[in-house]
Structures are given as C-alpha cells and as structure tokens.
Amino acid sequence: MGGACSRKRDPQVNEESLHRGVSGRFCKTGSLKWLGRSSSRASVDVKPGQGRCTSLMELCILKICEDINQYTSLSMLPRDISQQVFDELVYSQRLNDIILETFRDCALEDLNLGDYPGFNDRWMEVISSQGPSLLSVDLSGSGVSDSLLVQLKDCENLQALNFNYCDQITDCGLKYISGFLRLTTLSLRRNSSLTAQGMSALSKLVNLVKLDVERCPKIHGGLAHLKGLTKLEYLNLNCCNCVEDADMNDISGLANLKSLHISSSMVTDDGVSFLKALKKLTLLNMEGCPVTSACLESLSALGALLYLNVSRCRFTDDGCDKFAGLKSLKVLNLAFNDEITDAILVHLRGMTSLETLNLDSCRISDEGMENLAVLYCLKHLELSDTNIGNNGLQHISGLGNLESLNLSFTVVTDGGLRKLSGLSSLKFLNLDSRHITDNGLASLTNLTGLTHLDLFGARITDSGTKHLRCFKNLRSLEICGGLLTDYGVRNIKDLTSLTVLNLSQNYQLTDRSLEFISGLTQLVSLNLSNSRITSGGLRHLKTLKKLKSLTLESCKVTANDIKNLQSTALRELVSFRPQ
Template structure:
C-alpha cells in the first residue's frame, strides 16, 4: 500500500494517515477494535478530521484492559482539550501499555497538557515518547508537565516540545527534570520556541546536563537565540567525558566562529560520541569550518553527519574539510553544504572524496553559486 494509505501487518500495525477520516470512520474503527482489542500495537491517524468526538471513540478502546496498543499518532487531527479529557481518562484507567503518543499540531493548550500530565505522574504509566509540537503550550503547561516527570521520571525517553511558547522560563522547569538522576530522557526537542531560548535558558539546561550527563542522546535547540554565549555553555557539557550526546542541532541560532571555537575545543577533548551535528544557517564561515575540520581529522572522531548549509562557506573552507577527511576518512557518511558560496573547485574536491572507495562518504549535498543542480 502507499505511504498514506491503509497498512495493516499481521494485526499489529494500522496506518491511516491522510485518509480524510472523520468521526464517522472512527465509529467503525473503534467498533472493530473493541471486538478484537488485543492484537493492534500501532495506530496512525495523523492528518485526519478526527476531532474531539473521534478521540472520545478511540478512548473507549484504550480503556479496555485487553487493549495492548503501544503507539498512537494523532498529529494534525483538530483535537482540543475536550478530546484530551477522554484520552487521559482512558489512559489513567489502563496506563501500562501505551509507549508512544503523538498529539503534535493540535490545539491542546495548557489545559490539555495538564490532563496528560496526570497520566505521566501515574507510577504505572510506561509512556516513552510524548510529542507535543505546536500545541499552544506555555510555561503554565510546563509547570504541570515537569511536576509529573519529577514524580515519575524513569520511563519517558523522548520529549518533543518544539514550536510552543516555552522560552527560557519553560527550559528552566524542564531542566529540573533533566538533573534528576532517575531521569532517562534521551531525546529533547525545543526547536523553534515562540519565545526564543537565549543563553539564560542555556545556563539552566547545561547546569542540569552537567549534573546528569549520561542519558541524553539527542538535543535540538534550532531556531532559538542561543548565540555564541549559549554554545559556550553547551560546550561545557560536550567536553564532559560522561556526556553521551549523539545528535546536536543548532540551526539558525546566531552562531559565529566565536561559538565554533568553544564547540570544537570541547569536541577535540571528547570526540568519540557525537554522530550528527547540524550548524546550518549560522554565520560560521570559512574560519568556523577550519575549526570544525580539526575535529574531523581527529582519529577518535566518529561524526557521521555534518550539516553546514547556508553558512557562508567558500572554496577555502572546502579545502580544510577535504584535508581533514583525507586524514580521517572512515566515519563521515553525509556532508551537506547547501549555499551560494561554494564554487566549482570546492565542489570537485568534496565530490572526489565521495567517489573514492577509500572513503565512507556516501552523500554530498552542494548547491553552488547561481546553480540549479543538486549533487
């Protein structure tokens, strides 16, 4: 079946994203699941007109003690806090099976987040992934969410709060969860906060990660006012030998080569864990790339993906990159340099490495000056 069509596999997975489903379809679906609740593990209903009435129907399945659903995806489904009332009521009565819940791009708001928090604080709740991107959440919702996670910190692994009105005050609240030694959070997404995170929020975040550095694997702070001062703070986490961060995304964070000095110094002292680095759309320039290249040439560096799109890099920066990759060719798999400043000579140097079987470089993405061809 197609990506957005119906997909059922041995009764375990049902994908109905973008299928123009309304609550009428939910009546039939939930009727079937109530008669046979024990097999379905993953249900995807994203981008449908499910609404609160549809969620109420789905909730009658979730509250069934024989229901073993592990993944429920309801992003872009026009859900409000009324739907959250039914959903959370069901999960409180049967909290032990659902592992992944996606309510992104719904008008859940703080009231909805408060309801969801009552599920998270239940010691029998085993939720590992919670996605609340673009849900009109503010610091008020963060208060309830972080209070719940402080009382039951050991299960949630992945938290997405991107594109909400969180800001520095919200980050300070979340940091109180991260510093808890029982917290096992591996992924934290705080990109595109409508009240952008500044170095003030980074102070709280990095303080928490320095006291409990060993669990977080993926951090996304893109589209915030992190700046060089914020990067310097994050670098103090990266240089900690107990830090296991694998993915760091800092797109559009107003970083210059000054921030790169701190970042690369940290990665030179602790180069073996970071696998994916995205610094796209920052004023890094050739000087910043030269600094990053000193990390790449370290034989202990295991970086697999490096994204430097729209970073004002020219052929001069490409020379430093190719020299570093020649001295340490075995790890980098993907290199992205979209932008209008890389010329033919820089492009050719990088692409030679991609085509050489001695190197592990598999994907090179470059858009040269006034060119329309994507490599």
C-alpha cells in the same frame, strides 16, 4: 546571510508537506520521510527477474495478488500467507471494497491502513471480523468515528491503535478504547475533539507504553489521569499549546518515562523543574518552548539524558555554564537561538560523549570553533547560517568520526574546503552557498565515501561536474545553481548509485539530459524543474522503474504527459508535478 541563494528552510516544520513529497517551483528536494514510508513494505519486495531466485512463498503471494479478483474468501489460507497478501495489496494500493471483503474472518494480526483512500463503514466490519487475532490497527486519516469503534469490541487482544487525524473520534470514543486493557501503543495525533475530561478514560490502560497526543489543543489538565500509567515510556505532547507547567507536575511521577516531547507548548523553566524526578529520561524535546538557559540547572539532574532539543527557545549565553553538567548528552540541538554566541562553545568542550550538535542560525563564528576540536566523538555537525568561515574549518579538520557536515549559508569559500580533505568518514556534506565553485569541488575529490552531496546554490559549471566522477558512492546529489548544460549532466550519468537527483533551475538543460539520466536506474526522486525539458523527452525515463517522485514544473510538460508515462512505464510513481 545566504541572501544569494534561493531557499532557506523554515525552522517550523510543515508536517503536511512531509507527506506530499517534493514540491515548490524553486524547490530544494523535499524531505524524503514520506518516500521512506511509501517505499517500505512488510511483505513481498522481489519480483521474478530482479536478479535473484524468487522463493516459492514470494511466487505464491504474487500469484494470489495477481488473481485476487477471482477469490471470494481467503479465510482458508494460513494466517501468515493471508497477512502477506493483504500487506502487498495495501502497498500496491489495489485494495477496494470488494477485495477487502475477501479478508473477512482471516484472523489477521496487523491492519496498516493509515492514509489509505476509500475507507468507509463497511471496512470496519471486515476489520472487526479478525476478532481476538487482531493485534494492531492503523486507520490514520480515515473517517472512523465513535460509533465505528464499538465494532472493535471483540478484538480484545489489541495492542496498538493508531487514529491520527481522525477528528470524528471524541471523548466518547476514548471510553470504547479504554476497554482494550492489553493496549501498549495509542496514537491520537491532531484531534481537536479530545478534552481533558475525556482523557480520564485512559487511566484504565495500565499497560500503555507509548502515548501520542500531538496537536490535541484541549487536553490541558487531562494529564493528571495518566498518573497510574506506570509503564509509560514515551509521551508526545508536541504542538499542544494548551500544555503548561502544571501539566509537567502531573506527569512528574511517571518514573519509567524515557522519551518526552513537549515542543511548542507553554512549558517554562518552572515546568521543567518538575521533570527532575524523571531519572530514566533519555530524550527531551523542548523545541520552541519559552524556556531559557536557566532550565539547565534542573536538566542537570537527569543523569540518563542523551538527547536534548532546545532549538527556537530563549537561550542566551547567560546561564549556559550549566551545560557542563550534561556530560552524558549525545545529541544537542541549539538551532535558531540567535542570542547564543561563541561563548557557549566553551561550556560544550567537556561534553566528550557528544555525537550530534546543531548550531543552525546561532551567532557562532570562527573564534569559538576551537572548542569543538576536542569533541572527537562528534558524527553530525550542523553549522548552517552561521558566521563560520575558512579559519573555523581548521578546528574541525581532525574530527575523524564526522559523518555529516552542513555548511550551507556560511561564509566558507573554496579555499576553506581544502581543510576538509582529511575527514575520510564524511558521508553527508551540504555546501549550499554561492561562495562555492568548481575549484572548491575539486578540493573534495578524496572524500570518496560521500553518499549525499548538496550543492544546491553553488556555482558549479559543466567543467566542475567532471570532479563528481570521484564520488562513486553518491546516492543523493543536488546542483541547482543555474550553470549546468547537457554537457555537464553527461558527467553524472555514471553515478549509478544515485537515488535522489535534483538539477532544478538549470534552465539550459534539454531532453538530451534525460537521455543521460536514463541509465540511473536506482533513481527514486528526480527534479528537473525550470528547465527546457519537453514531453518528447519523457520517453527516456521509461527505464527508471523505481521512480516514485518526478518534478518537472515550469517545463514544457503537462500533468497528462506524466500520467501517461506513469500508466505505461512508471508504475511506482506516487508523486509528480505538475499535477
């Protein structure tokens, strides 16, 4: 199914790609998770002339940052000001060895340097100089090692440490960390050096509330050392393929645990049975575990459970009648269980609190859809790559609270889209299918609340784009079916709320399209790959001051062309292709 389209996402999330942004020659706009992280800032976000009166504090911060090279120390400033200056310099990536030295002994509270380039041993000296004031440190992706951790010994009030992707921290390093008795948050993702024996040091962190050891492949047996951490509420063991049923027994006494992530582990139905004692558990992520629908009997004892992810597990219709005992669930993810059929939907109709349901790639058809008609609280429905057709849509036409609907790679055609006209709350709609044409888009024009519209593989022509004028609130739009020309892009130029625009694979687009797009000044991500865009047309993009991602692969544009544009006009650009 969906063979006519050019992409279908891999059910296995490639974590690295989330931080690289938009990529791939025949790409659908990539996850913007990385973009959200890079665009968030804890300090100044307003510059003079941006439409409102800039506060005196903001002007002060901006001025200090502008003249930062003139200072040898900022320790005389109030802590809240020096903290904002530091955050601003990190955000703008202006921090280096010399500038960092000006923050020595500034009594800063938070040093968020995750994935920041240029980290070296001298940086740790400045970090440790903050002393007892320091509460939070993020050095993810750095070269921090056990020997450098020793320097933090005077930062006795540390509450949060984030050392993701820091492979040079070993069991010995955990011993140093165990001395921070006020620690409430510890993250050590993707560390192949940590072992079960080393985790014994964590037993001293009695105030720990959140522990993240995702992708740590040697910790089997080490969870026994967590038994005394009675305040623990969040535990992430995702992608630890060494974690087994016995480990679930070890954590079964953590009575305050509310969020447990064990995706892609070796936990089976027997392991899940140990979790029955976790009465406060509200979220359980078991994606890709070798569990079956038999585990539902154990899960039905978890009366507080609100979120359950069992995608890519070994579920079949047999035993799914136990879903009836999970009436409190708000989110249920059953994606990529290809042995699940319409029969399971009968058991879901009693889950009247359900707000999110993911049936991606299950063997669901129109026949079972009538069971969803009574789920009036449903806000998000994922039906991608199923056998749902036009008749099935009639059963969800009355779900007035529905905000997000994914019908990509289904057999829905233009005729079926008329049945969605009453879903006035709909904001996200995915119609990535070659079955959808201009006529289908015309049927949706009264859905004026749409903010995200995905027509990636749909056969939309220039004539169809005139219907887009009805969607004034659109923030994200993808049309990549190959039928657009510059004339069609002219109908997009008035969608001034757009932040994400993907028109890749429309090979007839020329520099004229960039001229139309130049007025979309809110754009953060733009993809025009596989088109006739040239380096000469890049001048039209100078107005897009908020642009962070630009993808022009297989165009007559070079990496140097984009770098020149970045240096002269698009200072916010952090990801571009070709590169």
